[in-house]
Amino acid sequence: MLEPRFRVASFISVIILLIGSSQKAESAIGVNWGTLSFHKLKPSIVVDLLKENKVQKVKLFDADPDSLKALMGSGIQVMVGISNDMLATLSSSTLASDLWVRQNVSRYMVKGGVDIRYVAVGNEPFLSSYAGQYQSYVMSALLNLQQSLAKANLAGYIKLVVPCNADAYESTLPSQGAFRPELTQIITQLVSFLNSNGSPFVVNIYPFLSLYGNPDFPQDYAFFEGTTHAVTDGSNVYYNAFDGNLDTLVAALSKLGYGQMSIIIGEVGWPTDGALGANLTAARVFNQGLINHVLSNKGTPLRPGVPPMDIYLFSLFDEGAKNVLPGNFERHWGIFSFDGQAKYPLNLGLGNRLLRNARNVQYLPSRWCVANPSTDLTDVSNHMKLACSVADCTTLNYGGSCNGIGVKGNISYAFNSYYQLQLQNSQSCDFDGLGMVTFLDPSIGDCRFLVGVTDVSSSSFRQICRWLILWVLILWGFWVFPI
Ligand SMILES: *[C@@H]1O[C@H](CO)[C@@H](O)[C@H](O)[C@H]1NC(C)=O
Ligand SMILES: *[C@@H]1O[C@H](CO)[C@@H](O)[C@H](O)[C@H]1NC(C)=O
Ligand SMILES: *[C@@H]1O[C@H](CO)[C@@H](O)[C@H](O)[C@H]1NC(C)=O
Numbered sequence: 001m002l003e004p005r006f007r008v009a010s011f012i013s014v015i016i017l018l019i020g021s022s023q024k025a026e027s028a029i030g031v032n033w034g035t036l037s038f039h040k041l042k043p044s045i046v047v048d049l050l051k052e053n054k055v056q057k058v059k060l061f062d063a064d065p066d067s068l069k070a071l072m073g074s075g076i077q078v079m080v081g082i083s084n085d086m087l088a089t090l091s092s093s094t095l096a097s098d099l100w101v102r103q104n105v106s107r108y109m110v111k112g113g114v115d116i117r118y119v120a121v122g123n124e125p126f127l128s129s130y131a132g133q134y135q136s137y138v139m140s141a142l143l144n145l146q147q148s149l150a151k152a153n154l155a156g157y158i159k160l161v162v163p164c165n166a167d168a169y170e171s172t173l174p175s176q177g178a179f180r181p182e183l184t185q186i187i188t189q190l191v192s193f194l195n196s197n198g199s200p201f202v203v204n205i206y207p208f209l210s211l212y213g214n215p216d217f218p219q220d221y222a223f224f225e226g227t228t229h230a231v232t233d234g235s236n237v238y239y240n241a242f243d244g245n246l247d248t249l250v251a252a253l254s255k256l257g258y259g260q261m262s263i264i265i266g267e268v269g270w271p272t273d274g275a276l277g278a279n280l281t282a283a284r285v286f287n288q289g290l291i292n293h294v295l296s297n298k299g300t301p302l303r304p305g306v307p308p309m310d311i312y313l314f315s316l317f318d319e320g321a322k323n324v325l326p327g328n329f330e331r332h333w334g335i336f337s338f339d340g341q342a343k344y345p346l347n348l349g350l351g352n353r354l355l356r357n358a359r360n361v362q363y364l365p366s367r368w369c370v371a372n373p374s375t376d377l378t379d380v381s382n383h384m385k386l387a388c389s390v391a392d393c394t395t396l397n398y399g400g401s402c403n404g405i406g407v408k409g410n411i412s413y414a415f416n417s418y419y420q421l422q423l424q425n426s427q428s429c430d431f432d433g434l435g436m437v438t439f440l441d442p443s444i445g446d447c448r449f450l451v452g453v454t455d456v457s458s459s460s461f462r463q464i465c466r467w468l469i470l471w472v473l474i475l476w477g478f479w480v481f482p483i
Contacts, residue, residue, distance in 0.1 A: 003348070004482045005146045011217070011461075012449075013404060015131050019084040022155030024207060026057060026197075027294045027297075027307045027308055027309060027310060027311055027369070028309075028310045028311070029055075029057075029291060029294070029295075029310075029311055029313065029348050029349055029350060030055060030056070030057030030058055030059060030077075030310055030311065030312040030313070031050070031055055031058055031059070031312060031313045031315065031316045031335070032058075032059045032061075032266075032267055032313065032314045032315045032316060033046065033050075033055075033058050033059065033060055033065065033067065033188070033317075034061055034315050034316070034317070034319050034322075035061075035062075035067070035316070035319070036319040036320075036321045036336075037317060037319045037320050037321055037338050037450075037463060038320050038321050038338075038391070038420075038421050038452070039320070039338050039339065039341065039450075039452045039453045039455060040453075041317075041338075041340050041361060041420075042068070043066045043067045043070030043071075043072075043267075043359060044065075044070045044364075045340065045358050045359070045360060045361060046070065046316070046340070047070045047074050048069055048358070048359065048360075049316075049340050049356075049357075049358040049359075050074070050076060050316075051074060051076070051354055052356045052359070053348060053350065053352060053355060054206070054231055054350040054352060055347070055348070055350060056075075056076055056077060056350070057075065057076065057077045057078075057079075057116075057310060057312065058071070058076055058077070058078055058079070058312075058316075059078075059079040059081070059120070059266065059267075059312045060078065060080050060081050061081040061083065061123060062080070062081050063080040063081070063082075063103075063104035068080070068104075068108055068114050070436040072077075072108065072112060072113050072114050073113070074114075074392065075115060076115065077115050077116075077117045078115060078116045078117065078118075079113055079117065079118035079119070079120055079161075080105065080118070080119055080120070081102060081119075081120040081123060082100070082119065082120065082121050082122060082141075083122070083123065084122045084123060084124075084125050084130070086100075086132045087121070087125065087134050087137035087138065087141045087246065088143055088303040089120050089135075090121075090137070090141040090145060091137040091138075091139075091140035091141040091144065092140070093144070094144050094147060094148065096136070096144075096243075097141070097144035097145045097147070098151065098261035099147040100145070100146045100148070101145065101148040101152055102148075102152070105119065105149070105152070105154065105158065105184075105233050106152045106154065106302070108273075109152075109154060109157075109158075111427075112134050112159065112465055116156060116158055117157070117159065118159050118160070118161050118371065119145065119158060119159075119160050119161070120132060120161055120162070120178070120202065120266070121138065121141055121142055121161070121162050122137075122138060122141070122144060122162055122163070122182035124161055124164060124165055124204065124368070125137075125138050125162065125164065125165065126138075126168045126180075126183055126186070127165045128167050130356040131255045132182070133233070135183075135186055138162060138186065139186065139189050139190065139193070141219045142160055142190075145160055145192075145306050146160055146193075146197065146255045147296060149186045155197075157357060159198065159200070160197065160475070161194070161199050161200060161201075161202045161470065162190060162194075162202065163200070163202040163203070163204055163205070163265070163266035163267070164203050164266075165203075165204055165319075166178060166184055166203060166204060166206065166245055166249075167180075167416045168187065168203075169248055169249055169252040169369060169426045170248070171248050171251070171252075172245035172300065174231075174232070174233050174236070174238060174243075174244050174245075174248045174250075174251055174301075175233050175234060175235045175236070175242060175251050175302075176248075176251065177247070177250070177251030177252040178251070178252050178255055178445070179252050179253075179255075180258075182457050184256075187258050189312045190393050191256055191258045191261060192258075194261065195258055199430075200261065200263060200309055201253065201258075201262070201263050201264070202247055202263075202265075202266040203246075203263060203265060203266060203421040204262045204265070204266045204268070205242060205246065205265055205267075205268050205272075206267070206268065206269075207221075207222040207223075207240070207242055207245070207286070208222065208269075208270050208271065208277065208278070208286070208329075209326075210222065210241055210467065211277055212275060212277060212327065216306050217241075218397060219277070219439065220246070221240060221244075222240070222241050222243050222294045223282075223285055223286055223289055224239075224240050224242070224284070224286070224290060225285065225289060226239060226291030226294070227239050227240065230450075231327070231347065232242055235292065236238075236301035236302070237301070240289075241403060242290065242293070242295070243300045243301070244301050246263065246265075246303075246308065246467040247300045247301060247303070248462065249263065250300070250302045250303060251302065252329075256416045259403055262309045263308045263309060264308060264309050264310045265310070265312060266311075266312055267312060267314035268311060268312070268313065268314060269283075269286075269313050269315060270282055270283040270286060270333075271283065271316035271327075271329035271330075271332040271333045271345075272332050272333075272334075272343055273326030273328075273329065273331075273332035273394070273395050273400055273401050274327060274329035274330070274331060274395065274397065274400050275327055275328060275329040275399045275400075276398075276399040278332060278399065279401075280343060280344045281332040283335075284344040284345065284346060285343060285435070285448075287313065287335065287346055288346060288347065290311070290350060291311075291346075291347070291349050292305045292349070294308065294311055294348045297308075298431055300399075308322045310386060312423070314333050315333040315334050315335070315337060316334060316335065316336060316337055317332065317334040317336050317340070317426035318331055318332050318336075318337050318338045319331055319333070319334070319338070320338060320391075320392035321392070322363075324435070326395060328394035328395075328397050328399070328400060329393055331394050332393075332394070332395075334357070336355070336357075336451075337356060338450070339358065339361050339363070339450075339453050340353070340357060340358025340361055340381055341357050341358070341363050342355035344359055355436035361453055362453060363451050363452070363453055364452045364453065364454060365424065365451075365453070366415045366418075366426060366439065366441070366451055367417045367437050367438065367439055367451070368412075368419070368438050368439075368440075368441065368442050368451070369412075369416045369418070369419035369424075369428070369435050369436070369437055369438075369448050370412035370416060370435070370436060370437075370438050370442050371408055371410075371411040371412045371415060371434060371435065372433070372434055372435060373434040375433060375434055376410070377397050377407075377411060377434060379432075379434075380431070380434055381435060381457055383414075383415075383431040383432070383435075384411055384414045384415075385408070386417035386418075387415060387417060387431075388414050388417070388418075390418060390421060391414070391418040391420070391421040392417055393413065393414050393415035393417055393438070395413075395447065396410055396413055401446040401447050401448070402444075402446075402447035404447075405444055405447050406436070408475070409444065411434075412442055412449070413447070413449060415431060415434075415435045416431065416442070416449050416450070417450070419435070419437075420451060420452035421449055421452070421453070423452060424452065433460065453469075459461070
């Protein structure tokens with residue numbers, strides 16, 4: 001028997017617990033921080049940008065030491081990633097998984113370190129276009145990593161997850177949702193593993209891709225502003241593709257006996273360039289609609305009042321070095337451009353009414369490379385091809401923001417993209433005499449001719465120089481004015 005005093009205390013704590021748990025589920029808005037860019041901001045600038053925008057959760061695609069070092073002491077919760085091509089090794093060797101955990105997790109889990117909460121094992125490993133090549137590695141990689149986390153005493157704190165593409169399940173009506181037949185077995189193993197570890201199911205949902213891939217897809221159903229194409233599913237009515245998609249997953253999980261499993265949206269967003277439906281207005285309307293919808297805590301017809309646990313917007317920045325096989329829009333998902341400037345007004349629901357720009361970005365000088373107007377440009381096509389095979393020219397294509405700038409404009413744009421990529425090295429604007437450097441911004445309308453940012457190494461070099469100069473001055477001060 002407890003003493004009465006303690007009984008009161010435990011009674012009060014039970015009440016506190018009850019109040020806590022009866023509160024509605026609150027989703028948190030986080031962001032994906034991808035780094036496939038030619039012009040990378042310094043990680044410390046990125047972390048300041050996250051803090052300035054009150055972003056508390058960030059998802060990485062790897063465990064890049066520079067990014068993680070910058071996140072140390074920030075208090076931001078982090079999902080680190082493991083790329084698909086590492087799955088084979090991690091599935092075959094516990095030594096490899098021990099090493100991975102030691103090098104990429106344990107050493108950051110110290111006071112003033114990084115608050116790593118999740119490890120994403122693979123990225124969309126079940127994507128149909130991978131034709132199953134990673135599928136067989138997923139479970140054993142998970143099991144090895146789980147053991148390694150346990151050995152490091154981290155298994156209770158850090159959850160392993162597997163971000164899945166939405167094409168892992170399918171259905172015409174949400175209530176009929178089911179995983180693709182060839183995935184049923186592996187997904188059953190996966191969700192049973194997740195469930196026994198208290199891990200959520202992570203899924204990436206892209207109404208934009210539904211719209212892009214299907215000319216008959218009703219455009220207003222992709223957004224959250226109301227639709228003339230609501231989907232009726234028994235007694236449930238769906239007004240947006242996001243809810244429909246999410247409930248298809250809920251139904252598919254229910255079929256496997258895990259209808260209550262928590263869901264995190266690992267990626268969701270809208271691109272601003274590189275395709276007809278990709279523009280600033282659409283991206284703003286989609287992302288704001290999504291954030292408001294999720295934060296309203298309405299949930300979905302199959303999960304009323306229970307929105308996804310967390311939502312990671314895709315993406316923080318444009319990534320000009322991303323593969324464009326899926327489409328030119330791939331390089332334009334950022335809510336910020338590559339240099340950390342907000343592309344449109346967005347209220348993340350985290351306290352600021354608008355996005356705040358990155359600060360202390362170090363740009364290259366304000367110069368651009370353009371086609372020399374006084375030369376004959378008939379021989380230019382090879383140069384242009386070469387420039388665009390390395391640098392990003394995706395905005396020039398149909399549906400892009402620079403599509404209407406004419407032949408000369410095209411050439412100049414290509415030259416400039418290449419020149420900035422080469423950090424404005426003067427030879428890189430030669431093109432056999434067809435290029436020239438200008439100090440007048442050639443940007444036209446929505447078509448922005450970029451100026452690169454100094455890369456990490458050169459800026460840290462500059463910082464070292466500054467320190468050296470400072471020290472020399474200080475020492476000189478001591479020498480001249482001995483105290
Ligand atoms: C740690 O992660 C990095 C970046 O994702 C990767 O390159 C490296 O191989 C990992 N370390 C181990 C021991 O696997
Ligand atoms: C922007 O995209 C939306 C759909 O995604 C489209 O309806 C609209 O016409 C586009 N706006 C412009 C100016 O292209
Ligand atoms: C500019 O380049 C794009 C992409 O190659 C092309 O679609 C467009 O037609 C070009 N414009 C002109 C005027 O040649």
